Amino acid sequence: xxxxxxxxxxxxxxxxxxxxxxxxxxxxxxxxxxxxxxxxxxxxxxxxxxxxxxxxxxxxxxxxxxxxxxxxxxxxxxxxxxxxxxxxxxxxxxxxxxxxxxxxxxxxxxxxxxxxxxxxxxxxxxxxxxxxxxxxxxxxxxxxxxxxxxxxxxxxxxxxxxxxxxxxxxxxxxxxxxxxxxxxxxxxxxxxxxxxxxxxxxxxxxxxxxxxxxxxxxxxxxxxxxxxxxxxxxxxxxxxxxxxxxxxxxxxxxxxxxxxxxxxxxxxxxxxxxxxxxxxxxxxxxxxxxxxxxxxxxxxxxxxxxxxxxxxxxxxxxxxxxxxxxxxxxxxxxxxxxxxxxxxxxxxxxxxxxxxxxxxxxxxxxxxxxxxxxxxxxxxxxxxxxxxxxxxxxx
DNA sequence: CAGGCGTGGGG
DNA sequence: TCCCCAAGCCT
Numbered sequence: 001x002x003x004x005x006x007x008x009x010x011x012x013x014x015x016x017x018x019x020x021x022x023x024x025x026x027x028x029x030x031x032x033x034x035x036x037x038x039x040x041x042x043x044x045x046x047x048x049x050x051x052x053x054x055x056x057x058x059x060x061x062x063x064x065x066x067x068x069x070x071x072x073x074x075x076x077x078x079x080x081x082x083x084x085x086x087x088x089x090x091x092x093x094x095x096x097x098x099x100x101x102x103x104x105x106x107x108x109x110x111x112x113x114x115x116x117x118x119x120x121x122x123x124x125x126x127x128x129x130x131x132x133x134x135x136x137x138x139x140x141x142x143x144x145x146x147x148x149x150x151x152x153x154x155x156x157x158x159x160x161x162x163x164x165x166x167x168x169x170x171x172x173x174x175x176x177x178x179x180x181x182x183x184x185x186x187x188x189x190x191x192x193x194x195x196x197x198x199x200x201x202x203x204x205x206x207x208x209x210x211x212x213x214x215x216x217x218x219x220x221x222x223x224x225x226x227x228x229x230x231x232x233x234x235x236x237x238x239x240x241x242x243x244x245x246x247x248x249x250x251x252x253x254x255x256x257x258x259x260x261x262x263x264x265x266x267x268x269x270x271x272x273x274x275x276x277x278x279x280x281x282x283x284x285x286x287x288x289x290x291x292x293x294x295x296x297x298x299x300x301x302x303x304x305x306x307x308x309x310x311x312x313x314x315x316x317x318x319x320x321x322x323x324x325x326x327x328x329x330x331x332x333x334x335x336x337x338x339x340x341x342x343x344x345x346x347x348x349x350x351x352x353x354x355x356x357x358x359x360x361x362x363x364x365x366x367x368x369x370x371x372x373x374x375x376x377x378x379x380x381x382x383x384x385x386x387x388x389x390x391x392x393x394x395x
Numbered sequence: 396c397a398g399g400c401g402t403g404g405g406g
Numbered sequence: 407t408c409c410c411c412a413a414g415c416c417t
Contacts, residue, residue, distance in 0.1 A: 059413035066403065066412085100401025103416075137415050157413045177396070204413055213411070214406065241410075271417095273400070328401060329411085372402065 021167070021226045026192035026199055032222040033202030036209075042071055044201075049123035049148035050081045056140045057108050061101060064208070070099050081121055085112040093276050093369030100372075106276050107135030125149040138184075146196040154187035155200055156180070159207025165239030166211060169228025173240045249332045253283040253297070254374075256321065256381065257305050259312045259342040259349050262359040263381070265368065273328070274371045278358065280337065281308055305340040311352055316343040322380065326373040337377050 038044070041064065043055030054074060058067045074095050078084040084092070089109055096105035111134045115123055123144065124130050130141035138156070145151030161174040164183050172179040192199050210217045218230045225231055229238045257264040265278040283304055287297060302315050309315070321337040349359050360368060365378045 056413065061400090061412055061414055062402080063404070063412050098402075100403085101414085103400065104414090107415080135415070139414065143413070155413075158411075159413065208413080244409085271399095275400085326401090328399095330399065 021223070022190055025167075025190050025223075028222045029202040029206065030192065030195050030198045033198050033205055036220075037198075037202055037205035038209075042068060047148055049144060051075065052147045053111075053123060053136075053144050054108070056143050057104050057135055058099065060104060060140065062099065066099070070095070081112050081115050081123075084109065085116040089276065090369060093278075094367055095369075097277065097369040098372050098375070102275055102277055103270075104135055106270060110134040111136065123148065125151065127151055127153040143200060146200040150194075150196050152191060152193075152196060154184070154191055155203065156184055156187050157204065157207075159204045159211075160187060161207075162213065162239050163203060163207045163211050166216070166229035166235060167223050167227045169232065169234070169238065171238070171240055173242055175242055247331050249334065250286065251334045251336065252286050253301065253336045253338060254280040254377070255283065255301065255305055255308070255340055256280060256337050256377065257309050257340045257342065259309060259344045259352075259359065262349050262361050263365070263378070264308060264353075265358050265360055265365075265370075267356040267358075274374075276369070277371050277374075278360075278368045279371060279374050280377065281305075301338050301340070305342075308357075309340075309342045312349060313342040313344045315340055317341045321377070324373060324376065333373075335373055335377070339381075 041055075043051055046052065055067070055071060058071055058074075077091070077095055078087060087109070089106070092105050092109045093102065096102060096108075099105075114133055115121060124133075125145060125148070127138075127141040127145040130136050130144055131138055136144070142151070142153035142155045143157075145153050146155070161183060164170060164186055165174060168186060170179065170182065170186075174180060174183060206221075210221050216230075216235050218224060218227065218235060221227065221230070223230075229235045255264070264281060266281050268274045268277055268279050270276050281304070283301060298318060302318055305315050305318075317340070319339045319341075321339050323334065323336045326333045326335060350361075353359050358364070358368075362382050365375075365382070370378065
């Protein structure tokens with residue numbers, strides 16, 4: 001706390017100042033973490049690499065409060081890496097449903113299988129090996145290795161980037177390779193010789209609490225006046241924000257094809273949005289317009305539904321449902337669901353599906369891994385079903 | 396390397 | 407309401 005500018009001879013460069021701070025950075029952070037950090041999150045107080053790994057994957061680009069209920073449910077169903085490795089992918093996706101970034105779930109599943117098959121069911125201890133596993137990058141590998149094995153490795157997540165940008169006054173968007181390289185080097189240079197778990201946790205705790213995105217509480221910070229951003233009044237402008245860019249909008253018509261008490265779902269391909277999840281059939285190619293109801297569109301919808309449900313019966317009715325807009329990070333999606341009722345002649349609807357198509361009833365929908373907006377559509381249907389005793393909808 | 400990849404919370 | 411972005415990784 002005394003390494004302030006008053007101790008620095010006039011004319012010394014900012015690098016020298018930063019070097020002074022760097023010398024005491026880790027020990028001050030570790031002391032702060034012990035007193036003010038988080039110590040009771042569900043994935044703390046364990047050395048079980050499986051539990052630590054699971055938490056780190058779930059926490060990628062996802063806030064702590066969001067992860068907590070998913071983490072508990074996941075561990076209950078898959079208590080160890082062997083249980084996860086031997087599970088069907090659909091079970092994994094179902095427990096991930098709603099958490100987003102579904103490639104994480106597919107990579108998690110594959111990673112568990114690799115750990116079982118190639119590492120004897122035990123997670124490797126060194127970060128370099130960990131980083132070769134699916135879904136584990138440099139930062140996640142370092143976190144797992146530090147928490148589970150006391151490895152001397154640096155993390156660089158959003159919290160660390162914010163702390164480093166402010167404390168050391170680093171200008172430039174941290175998402176660019178140039179700034180990121182600089183920050184990796186700085187993060188490595190600051191590592192303490194011991195207490196890696198406390199240090200690593202401290203970086204994340206500081207960035208998630210005192211040094212959060214909103215209004216940083218510099219008065220309580222262990223780096224107070226040694227922080228370049230605070231000393232120069234740049235707490236609000238550091239880290240440099242991401243350059244913004246216009247996001248495209250897409251219009252998609254989805255089919256709610258109902259036969260008896262079941263609705264048709266399709267498995268999405270692994271690549272692309274909602275990869276590996278079950279969703280409603282889409283009208284392709286998309287109309288890409290907000291003009292929702294014209295004769296040719298209805299004819300295309302009827303034709304598509306007829307093709308998909310040909311074995312079960314002819315299309316009896318086509319009714320537009322309440323549309324919804326879903327905002328992603330990189331585009332805005334306008335969903336227009338259409339209820340297509342088939343007049344069923346046969347009886348074995350449940351077995352009419354295949355590996356990538358399934359006719360699900362209410363219980364099946366609840367258990368399936370669906371994207372959030374598709375689940376909303378499904379929920380709206382079952383709500384009316386219980387109100388009216390059947391799936392008869394107006395919009 | 397730049398861009399794709401979800402969802403929800405907070406200002 | 408709108409905008410930013412969160413314990414990043416993969417291609």
